[in-house]
Amino acid sequence: MAVCTTGHRAVQSTLAAAIAMACGCAFSSDQLHADLRRRAAYDFNCPPESLSIVDLSESQGGNVNSAGVSGCGKRATYVRPLNNTAWVLNAVDGQPAASPNTNQSPNGPVQKEANQ
Secondary structure (H helix, E strand, O other), X not given: OXXXXXXXXXXXXXXXXXXXXXXXXXXOHHXXXXXXXXXXXXXXXXXHHHOEEEEEEEOOOOOEEEEEEEEOOEEEEEEOXXXXXXXXXXXXXXXXXXXXXXXXXXXXXXXXXXXX
């Protein structure tokens, strides 16, 4: 089997996830937390080491599929649909996350303050 040494972390992570899913292996909790910490650090504009993660639920296979993240005065919930390795922002400070394409949350339009 060939080993990818190009340094493209996203390709390697995706490949590892595909292999794990194909063989029915569980994802490493440490790797899932590391991926979530990177994602939340970007969303919060906060250093990764300042974030705390709490597992909220697991799939039948024992994989974490939702987690809460807090740090830098912010709090959010992330989910992993269908045991995917990608974390999706689900709620921020108890409110549904807005869709990035429509400025709408699952509960209707997001109100924004006008900058005047």
